[in-house]
Amino acid sequence: MNPVIPQLQQTQQRLLKLRNTTTYAIEDQHALREMLVTTILELQALYFDTVSSTQRIRVLHYLSVLEEEIPLYASSPDVSALNWQHLHESILASIESTLYTQVSDAP
Secondary structure (H helix, E strand, C coil): CCCCCCCCCHHHHHHHHHHCCCCCHHHHHHHHHHHHHHHHHHHHHHHHHCCCCCHHHHHHHHHHHHHHHHHHHHCCCCCCCCHHHHHHHHHHHHHHHHHHHHHCCCC
């Protein structure tokens, strides 16, 4: 198993704990920012270790989606709860899809 997979699973568990959140406290916002950056780094590492071209294309897609989120959440203090929820779901969906792809494409 790729060593990045357990790290993605750990981030996934952290995100699942926040799943029913409707308001994001300052500490939740900081955690989401950190998980955004961490997930991007983990997906980049996974991209270079991925053998299948299909897997690479999917990981690249998830990376581009998450990287587009950075400007909005990097330092802006005026981010709505709905936008935090969107970021939360984007990170979680990227991780879950990546994990599913890794498991389903495994030999």
